[in-house]
Amino acid sequence: MGKGRKYRPKKNFAEKRRDKQKNKDEWDKRPQRCYEEIIRENVDFENYYKTQNIVPSEEWYIFMNKMRENLPAAFRITGSKAETKALLDIIKGDFFNEIINIKRENEEEEVKEKEKLYPKCLPFYPDSLAWQLQLTRKDIRRSEAYFRLHNFLIAETASGNISRQEVVSMIPPLVLEVKPQHKVLDMCAAPGSKTAQLIEMIHSDESNPHPEGFVIANDVDNNRCYMLVHQAKRLNSPNILITNHDSSVMPNFNVAKPDGTTEKLKFDRILADVPCSGDGTMRKNPDIWCKWSPANGNNLHGIQYRIAQRGLELLAVGGRMVYSTCSLNPIENEAVIHRILTEVGDSVRLVDGRNLVPGLKCNPGVSHWTLASKNLQYYKTWEEVPEQWQTQIRPHMFPPNAADVDKFHLERSMRILPHHQDTGGFFVAVLEKVKPLPWENKEEKMEVGSEKPSTNDANTELSLEEEAEKEEANLKATDGKRPLEAEKKPWGPQRKRKRMVGYREDPFVFFKGDKEDVWPSIKEFYNISDKLDPTCLLVRCHEGKKKNIYFTSPAIRDIVKLNEAKVKMINTGVKTFVRCDNKNMKCAFRLAQEGLNSLFDYIGECRKVRISKDDLVMLLQNDNPNTPPEISKLSPDTQSRVQDFATGSCVLIYKEELIEEDKNLNPLELEMVGWRGTMSLRAYVPTHDAIHYLRLLGADCSKFEKNKFKENQNAETSNVELDNGESMEKDDTTANGKELEDNKNEEESSNNTS
Template identity: 40%
Template sequence: MNLVPDDEWDAFLAALKESLPVTFRVTGFRTHTFAIMHLIRERYFQPFESSTTIDKPKELNFSYRYPGSLAWQLNLSRNQLRSSPELQKLKEFLYEQTEHGNISRQEAVSMIPPLVLDIQPHHKILDMCAAPASKTAQIIECLHRDESNPIPSGFVIANDVDNKRCYTLVHQFKRLESPCFAIMNHDASNLPNLKTNDGNILFDRILCDVPCSGDGTLRKNPDLWKKWNPGHASSLQSIQLRIATRGIQLLAPGGLMVYSTCSMNPIENEAVVSQLLQTFQGQISLMNINDKLPGLRTIPGLKKQLHLEQCIRLLPHHQDTGAFFVALFRKIDKTLDSSLSIQEETSQKRSAEENVFNEDGANFKRARYHRENPFIFFEEKDIKRFWQDISEFFGVDSSFPADQLMTRIASDSGRNIYFVSDSLKEIVTLNQDLY
């Protein structure tokens, strides 16, 4: 299929055998973002300037979404960063600021799907397979990019099928201190309709980064050289297609859905895209991506067999990255029903011990869904009972919407208090039957 041009094959293989370079991005919506960027460039990058053995950091400027030195690639592996005495301060700084939410460690290619979605602060967004959370964190940042609007009307629902990974999402998102996200634990191929006062939610943007064989992560996961076999892709294609199909159903007219994998295999990529276009013929269209990524070198999707040149594939030797595949859909039909069919509703009730795959394609048994305590929003009596004292002590402005505060257990209201946006309060209140 000529996925890799013949004259690039040797460079492609050589890149796969090299460790992946360290990449990170600075959280763009913090008030001290520019101070963090200044520290990085003027203090922590100094060893690179004076070194004759280490290349200078490379600014990731493949998109206009990351102006002003927000994303960087270091030409050294994680092991090299850990072991280098002259980079000890940089290593400690990256770790510390990651914990504080000022920096996120994320692969360069992983940054691309949220960028092509062109997220605006008012968008309703769904991340169907959110763990390990780096892309969702990027989405949250996009929601908050308007400094004049600290609590945007938009939000992101981050879903993952695995309960333990959902708790990892909680830890990752807490760093960002945003009231505009919620986490859902459900099979992405059978996501339920979420209710609002205006009816079921249709999402403006959907990230469909599906479980895959992961052969594009060979540089990061060298064990895959031993584990990979052709059957991985074939066994995953059906679940990938089901997840993407449900995503199209939940997409609002005019909305965008990005389908992405860290696989190079056309069975998981173009074959799924082609099937979606056939299933939803006249209801969705494939969008051009390259004009959104002017600084990125890509190769088009298969055009000889499937005419999918508007998809993009990233190869590891082009920009010293992992391999990745991205396709962008726009929904153009207004009549497509988001409701689950009877067959799909029945499949929601099947045993929670079904087989699923993790990011590397490894098979495991999923634990049963965990029932969570309900969220209980503050009522007037709660506000008078203790919030008034708290707000006076900390000097919280009287305009603060205390009715958007909530707890998990009514009898223990003062121990852990959560704050969500008005939009998410509506969703949580009207969908209590889901947890």
């Protein structure tokens, strides 16, 4: 065959599959690079930020040392005032002392060392509801000493009463100052910790269980949208809609007016926590040390500006938008704000939000910064930039002239540095819209795709909606005839049409009213008030049995109905009824714990039962659904209350009785779904909710505590004993085993012969 390519016979399917598995096994066995092996050094990073002067020179070494440390874990307490108070009392009590094992009888030095581990209350968060642990996530997860703390955080997070969130991430929603009546848009919402805060603020007024406000949580990444769904489900709110769209070209939403007509939705509050280089998260994500470059921030400036600009267009006059990043870079922060303020003139102003977070340590925004190329060459003016870097460095990225500095008030923005209070790095700017933007028409609201000021970004793309409108307009102009291929211009950049990605979502099918087939039986069984509008109920299928029924607020219902064709909608509604076909039931649907808070006021007293503390504890401690407690074991009062209850789903109510001295306090009130059986009563709640309620009641929940370290040790011990037993048994029965194998071979041989 000469000196040509060596001949290799083609492999069959089995050989290809074997080689593929071999390569996969080798890849899985490769040495993993853990965070401890990453060298937390980057000369370019230090050079760049020393040049930017965002850190005072006398604090530089403190700043860098803190950047190299791992990030402590933190959490917030959520829920009703009574529940948060009870949980807060537990935290402030002996619970954390016991976990961290501070022993006062030990030597003084050891006690002081252990006291450093005690959680710290964050001074800027209202009502002492946010805490920072002096432990990292890895410490909590991998140390047996903290297994109870780990269990506590997991159970309370799953029940929605604790939100594990980075400290600096809590700041943007606080300065956004959301009220229950506000219409809120979270433009880049995933993974959803800030969205959870916004939802909590919508429901902050406990006297109004059905607020008018709502949150639309959007993200451009389809997969990350399902992280939002997971976060939202923990809070069980009917006032949230999750969408999947490019926020830089977010379309206008239509909403219904009282007279039946529609209008464009303008939001009262908008959070633009934009994509960024993330160098403020190096303590949590050490791999950024290896790949940091000044080009990262330069490349993201354009999309950050477009998101902020679109946010201001969607904002109502008098509304507030918070722009934030987890980056320290002025090009991603002050440069974006300066560019926005330059174009909007006096229609938007930058306000100081420090008064909303008293006790927070932060530096003011800077009014001067220097542009740098990828190879760390610095430029103070656009004229200095070589042609090779002019696509990466743009004129609008440079700082304001010395004469115009006072006009923009960039010092009103906030930069949180890691050494201020042992956190990550963050940037926050609060913008208020005082009048329509210069390019907005007061009489006719601007649509997406209409004329805007030039952005100087060559790679700006049209959204799907814009492209569809443009194509439809072209077809009309050409009498429905598409241009021939020969007529298309062969030169210039060719834009590829974006295609929708991700899963095809199930439809949102709302009830048409009282005539819906399953609704009359549900309404009669639970004696549901006429105040509940059945058109706010929906299912996720057009045909077949209705399995789960969800409830949304009227505002969210209207937005979904009027805008399904504009935006890909991922999820909305809280589960309220679940099909439970049972011959002994008068109604085919049971109540769902997730939606009980939304339905509680509408459910008739005929399906509600007051229960004593001791009875409730007994029901919650029963973790075997196949053997629920018999009614005869409950207190006489509870027995008399459930005696005439029809079999099926019901609501269990517990209300704490306060003594005279505590009459001004909020009594603990718990409502949960129960099940009235023929001879039994049970609490129909998930395990993590049961643990939460038991903890609030001061009851023993140790039976639910799991020490994974001891379980693993016991499993390893039993495996060793099992292996030893099997090897001894093999030695004793070698002859018998050989005889059985010979007999089996003989049988197979005779079968093959026949």
